[in-house]
Amino acid sequence: MAEKHHIRVRLNGVDKEADVEPRLLLVHFIRDVAGQTGTHLGCDTTNCGACTVLLDGRPIKSCTFFAVQADGREIMTVEGLIHDGKLHPIQEGFRQEHGLQCGFCTPGMMMSALALLEKNPEPTEEEIRWGISGNLCRCTGYQNIVKAVQYAAAKMHEGVLV
């Protein structure tokens, strides 16, 4: 048993403190310590992207990052998307364009898409496909996910929310 470290992480706008083993993966901190289970685990090898969260605004794979590294930093997960009870355009887009089926990859997929749109508000289809290339989906074939991101881009452009 290694020495525990006290960490404070700003998770979806709220400070979360805990004493953690150094080896605790961020994804387990989010799911098991903070109890926010919207972030999923789909593989062992940093391939699938189901665990994607935003670290200080940048998408990372929370299965390949230690909770102790997140000390003093900001994490945003799918639970942080909704705003004053209003869905984020990216959430609307996924529903409107049928961008999800089983829903397991969706939270991570939306976080990658969101980060893409913040960097590049008007992405081409190719840029969208590259932007979500770190996230696997087994159900949709990505076509409607691309549409969902385009929907969100348009919505966010209108300045609706955000």
Place this chain on the structure above:
Amino acid sequence: MIPPVFEYVRPNTIPEAVSLLQLHGDDAKILSGGQSLIPMMKLRLARPAWLIDINAIPDLAYIREADGYLQIGGLTREADIEASELIRSKYPIIHETARVIADPQVRNLATIGGNLAHGDPANDHGATMLALEAEVIATGANGQRSIPIQDFFQSIFTTALEHDEILTEIRVPAPAARSGGAYFKLERKVGDFATAGVAAQVTLDSNGVCTKAGIGLTNVGPTAIKAVEAERFLRGKKLDAENIAGAARQAMEESQPSSDLRGPAEYKKGLVQELTKRALMRAAERAGR
């Protein structure tokens, strides 16, 4: 997949980090981007007793031009290299290399220092830096030393870094006028290691004759490989189809791939030849501009 137990320490200065490396010796590993190390720990293929997290050390992440060099801090994230306007415009070969490493999320954490120091022949920067004849700046107990990249990769997973040294900077000599470079990688899918990759950097004189050529190969040997015979072959020659084909053949001879799930060795050799052609053509085109 759960990593084994380890102790974690996050120094704020390089001297601190170095003394920790000396203190814990072989039991310690540096945690930079962690995108190669953490997966190995989760599979319990790697089990360092100590992780020394250098991410809190200031001024290790930068991209700048100074003293005739492009200087990239060891802790610079691949995503920042990919996004750098300076690199995109003046060093497209480095941009092309960074953008095909792993995937967007991994590139947000992975660092160029880690990519090189890991010494994995499948990592992409090695070939590119060999083509660019870069220098690696290692910082240890006795301060800094510069290691020419061609002496850096020693054998599989093994570099010239001493155990108590940290890769703090990579230096690329500013290319002369009429220089151009390109990196071509074939991967089975986005995020995969290269089946083979080729980096090429050339400098032409006013008559389009090649005065300098650098060629690096990814994942076709125990280390990234500098195709020196191919380079020599090109020097003093025009980069026409015939000479490019000749150099490509040479590069193929210099590659030492082994067969694996990515394909048989002979295919990889064929790829080296083909990708060398493409990289040289693109490089020449860029140099001509």
Place this chain on the structure above:
Amino acid sequence: MIQTTSPEIGGMGHAVKRKEDARFIQGKGNYVDDVHLPGMVFGHVVRSPYGHARLKSIHIDEAMKVPGALAVITGADLAAAGLAWMPTLFHDKQMVLATGKVLFQAQEVAFCVATEQYAAADMAELVEVEYDELPVLVDPHKALDPDAPILREDREEKSNHIFHWEVGDKQGTQQAIQGSPVTARVDAVFQRCHPAPLETCGCVADFNPVTSKLTIWLTSQAPHAHRTLFSIVGGIPEQNIRVISPDIGGGFGNKVPIYPGYVCAVVASLKLGRPVKWIETRSENLQSTGFARDYHMTAEIAADRDGTVKALRVKTLADHGAFNAAAQPSKFPAGLFSICTGSYDFPKAFCEVDGVYTNKAPGGIAYRCSFRVTEAAYLIERAMDVLAHQLKMDPAELRLKNFIPSDKFPYQCPLGWTYDSGNYAAAMNLALKMAGYQDLRKEQAEKRKKGELMGIGISSFTEIVGAGPGHTFDIAGIKMFDSCEIRIHPTGKAIARLGTKSQGQGHETTFPQIIAQELGIPQQDIVLEEGDTDTAPYGLGTYASRSTPVAGAATAMAARKIRDKARKIAAHLLEVSEEDLDWEPGKFFVKGAPSKAKTIQEIAFAAYTNLPEGMEAGLEAVHYYDPPNLTFPFGTYICVVDIDKGTGEVKVRRFIAVDDCGNIINPMIVEGQIHGGLTEGLAIAFMQLISYDESGNVQGGNFMDYLLPTAVETPHWETGKTCTPSPHHPIGAKGVGESPNVGSPAAFVNAVVDALSHLGVTHIDMPIAPWKVWQILREKGIT
């Protein structure tokens, strides 16, 4: 044809947005790994690194020293309880935890339980297992050699042969082939691959010692069947078992079988009296749970010189791994593989299959597939292309020539199936038109002159889905019906419960649309529940595209029972006889006097307040539907590829998919299913492979090497549809989930082979990796 309802009602044919999405897009889905119970502990499986070895000893002392360690369960412990083995879904048994020997790499050897997930993983490393290596058998073709090691010591027969099965007219086919002017042959391997849903398998087993009730949260595509099997295997009274299949992160057939990990978690919970969670890692999922395919096939077609097909002969070797854990309920060892005559009018056919054991993970599950129809469709569609190539005939023309004519349905095929309906030429012609087929062929000809490689691949597949009927399909004797129960509340709203279980197919949206269609109750007023065996009527679950054909029919039939009772109540309320009433979705009205009407809501209220004399109260119904036949969706797919001669890379430039799944409940969802299935087909054709090296090491047992396409490798799909309703299905629907996965692999491969056909290439085995194409080009002297 189905009468269209208003958007408010939202019956069949409306692209209703999905109800389930609300929770998924907010991260509020409830998957098995999200289940957290007080006092819950964690299990971790110790697995064999060897493909074939004798177990010498297992030492657990070190493992038990880990802080938080609770128990290590071994095969010996299970044997003592008579649980070391469990039945598979197809007349075989499989080890839960190894006793005696291990038969494949990653086989379950012990189960560690600890208070923390991390501690359980630490324990697994410290369980010391001594093995004696045995010779490994990985090549199914060597399984029957005299010197091959006998893998299954538990069986009477000392042989690796599992079954021989044949169907059709052996002699007639033989004669037809001998006497035929043209015969085309293809030897094709449908490689071992894995469904790899993004959520791995897992469970939380919670045995309550006080009530002796066992509740299992399970990644299950068939919760009721699993409850019954747990009861039979574990000897627990079925009323004391509750299986809850919560949100499922994709199944594709992977979550049909019962896996050792589930049983271990249940045993651990019984032993400890605490909830035990076990969640597979991805490597465990790919290396130990149900693989698919691994069929080594030969097809021979006899034809006349004009291309008219006369006979088909198919011979297949089926590699089932260490145990025959084929998750298939048909009476036939090779499932529905005998649909291999496909869309074509073969006078004669013969098909034989032999199954063998090897030192590989057990299975033979139906990966987005009706029990080997994918293998069958791939084989016949490949063979037809080989024939076309041999005859120098256009593959589209050859197919059009040999299609079962639309006036021949219902069609009795030579291998025994009765196709319910079809119009293959219509689908093909639409696809050709969408693709601009003639122009593509012109472009190809010009490109060839310039030495460029472009290919066009066609696949005109026939599906066979919707298992039952009960006389041909059962699980542990339970016939393959499915069920729906509908309850109408006094205010005219409703709840429906089904025996199926959605894993992303959108049941919460589509089944209410069927009820809306039948009763005129707006779909948003209807709640749908699945997956809780304590509340839902018994059903056989969701796989093999059976939900719509079977449970969908049950839903319509249950709704019609309710409508019949509603008619009586309406007659009573309107004081007319039932015969004087007409129905339109939402209300009964008096013939000729539309204003004299009672809405379904008014009738529902009356069902609890104002009933005819002697009628029992309430407005609900349950229906168990055993289909009279399967349904036969079909379609034509056209794929266009360009090949990079320098690297061997294949680029899918276009893919046109025309599907006919009969009447459509929700076009948006059908389209989504097709996109997804095509993408899985793409992965099978070009990427997915689980192989084993000569030492029994599994290759491709993780997502670094088991390649799944990202958005970048996936092309933009072009879809179209024709509609040929199923004549025997209450709402004329057929099921669509697996069609794109069944029909597309042949289209991709045919396209690549077509690009190289002028070089004499007739076949390339999947997955078509760049190096394979490159090697062929070098052999043919193309650089």
Place this chain on the structure above:
Amino acid sequence: MAVRIEKTFEVSEPIDQCWSLLSDPRKIVSCVPGAKLTETVDERTFKGAISVKVGPSLTDYKGEVRIVRLDEQAHVLELEGKGQDVRGKGGASMKMTGTLEALEGGGTRVAAVTEVTVVGILAQFGGRLLTDVSDVIFKQFTERFQQKLKNPDAEPQGASEPVKAVRVVGSALGHSIRRALGGSDES
């Protein structure tokens, strides 16, 4: 997953001296990087352990080595080794045939054919590295063998330490790099 390595090298020492080293597992083991004998079962069977370190990854095997052929006349030695990863993640087995041949002028040619088979997680994840790693290990064996001949009693430096590519480099690096550089020294 199996790799076959055939290597030949020449030493100046006479064949008998080489044979006495090669034929005695207690001595020869010190030439095998990371290996040690822990127990003598009988004169031909020994229990032992070996640590293999590849970059950041370390695997510890324990197992048995058996002399299957010891031909004094022909100077041929056949060894069989079997080991299991102490953490249950895999195993490895090895077949080695060593042949000595006297050279004109008193030296000896040492020829070794080794077949290594790996099962388990290393074979799954390390497949692409296996050949290169075996090469590195064998190069170090060669060096130590020569070292030991010169100075029979000295424990070769780092004898029982894990194979470390970084230590392996030494002189072996020389050729491998030169080979990589196509025989040029200019860089």
